Amino acid sequence: MSNRWRCECSFRDPSGFVFYENGSIYRQINLGYQDNYDLLMGSGLYERLVQEGLLISHTETDVSLAYSENAYKVIKPNLIPIISYPYEWSFSQLKDAAIVTLKTQKIALDYGMTLKDSSAYNIQFSNGKPVLIDTLSFEKYKEGLPWVAYKQFCEHFLATLALMSYKDVRLDQLLRVYLDGIPLDLASAILPIRTYLRFPLLMHIHLHAKSQKHFANKSLGSNRVRHQMSLTSLVGIIESLESCIKKLTWQPMGTEWADYYSDTNYTDSAFEQKKQIVSDFLDRCKPVTLWDLGANTGVFSRIAGSKGIHTVAFDCDPGAVERSYLECRKSKEPLFLPLLLDLTNPSPGIGWENKERHSIIERGPVDTVLALALVHHLAISNNLPLGKIAAFFKNLSNTLIIEFVPKSDSQVQRLLASRKDIFDGYTQKAFEFEFGKYFHIERSVRVKQTKRTVYLMRRIEN
Amino acid sequence: MMSEGLPSINRTFLNEVYKVNPGKKVVLVFLFSFFILFWVVNCGTAHAYLNPGTGSSFFQMVIGVLVGIPVAIKGLFRKLKALITAPSNKNKETGDE
Secondary structure, X not given: OOXXXXXXXXXXXXXXXXXXXXXXXXXXXXXXXXXXHHHHHHOOHHHHHHHOOOEOOEEEEOHHHOOOOOEEEEEEEOOOOOOOOHHHOOHHHHHHHHHHHHHHHHHHHHOOEEEOOOOHHHEEEEOOEEEEOOHHHEEEOOOEOOOOOHHHHHHHHHHHHHHHHHOOHHHHHHHHOOOOOXXXXXXXXXXXXXXXXXXXXXXXXXXXXXXXXXXXXXXXXXXOOOOOEOHHHHHHHHHHHHHHHHHOOOOOOOOOXXXXXXXXXXXXXXXXXXXHHHHHHHHHXXXXXXXXXXXOOOOOHHHHHHOOOEEEEEEOOXXXXXXXXXXXXXXOOOOEEEEEOOOOOOOOOEOHHHOOEXXXXXXXOEEEEEEOOOHHHHHHHOOOXXXXXXXXXXXXXXXXXXXXXXXXXXXXXXXXXXXXXXXXXXXXXXXXXXXXXXXXXXXXEEOOOOOOEEEEEEEOOO | OHHHHOOHHHHHHHHHHHXXXXXXXXXXXXXXXXXXXXXXXXXXXXOOOOOOOHHHHHHHHHXXXXXXXXXHHHHHHHHHHHHHHHHHHHHHHHHHO
């Protein structure tokens, strides 16, 4: 089996592609992109964008590493700890990604270049901030041509953010269905009538959608490229989009989990003890990478982040993820990334052959998984048998820090209050038995003044 | 009501439009329509790997005129400011000598 393979998601742009070799990531730049790459590097644009934290940095490697014959260069980009997708981002994460794209485009124009695409998938989070990862997104600006990526920007970013802001924050999940952004006619149909009174939204979404519909299957002329759009107009479009995006807001209020920690059933000292248990367990297993599943606003995952562990905090509540991201942005936590994920229906593989965007499981495994106060939600709210939960966790990590909350706990009682208790198998003994099939229980500590137990488990190697 | 929703750059443009007298407004509308017609007749295709969409490209050209005005005004203002401040800076330099 070869240690070298081409990334399944890198096939649309003929300028080059991403490939992997011995665990390292490389980007081949094809001969057809030579002039644009030389302009990017020679004009000072690359240096400026990297300096401003807008573009991922790279080093040029030996061209003999090239994957195919028509290579001009091979570059080695800085590694991104985890690839995430726009349908896993909170409102502010998507908004920041949009602003990075527009800032990049504005700076590129100053250097005589332009972004030839503006896909939200070209943005990734590195050191807690969004950054453009596609070095081949730039091309020489030709005076008079409109922005080729305007439609894509409106569909990936503007329509999604407007729907989240004006209608429902959960509408970002449409991006899981529409791989290349939310169609503008759909966004226009869903958005409330009052958005017609917001001039930028009227312009960039509603009228834009009508223009697309009017010109569907129509050609506007010959193949001669004529110069019609001034640079001033192009800058005007970018500034108008930027102003529009900056004015879109969403407040995470009234969501299920965003206020979770003010609604717990244990005392401050028990809460502090639980933090200490997690900290001690982390010191024992010393992971480099960690996923916190059901992280809420990331109180416990931040313990890992503070220990120099690359941490991703997943939660299914958009409000909790938003709060977590805002906190992360404010306190500049480079190793911490909150993401939106419903564990009962996690991100699947989507796109061509279901391989363009990877499922969350394909993006693992990690060294350690943290799952506090999660199992009772999976078992009781989602009727998942303990055996299935254990089998799921065994594929995610080598070590597992997991909490068991028994039926007698008031939080579990609350889950059972409105339904019949059909969960005879939900016991601590059954939990230890099912997880014991795949994991060796290394430590278990009872959280004082509660009936909860936190376990440190290590996967049994076959 | 409507102006509440407008960003400052577009408000600036609309203020400029509403300030002009009705005769000038007709000329403005005529010029705008002429521009659109001119563009529709002459438009070509861009050879990019991404399909920019005919409707999106056309629409960009149309709104580009509108949203470009504040940028042009800002540019002019910057040039004017540079013109005004340049001689005084020069004098300052001479004075220092």
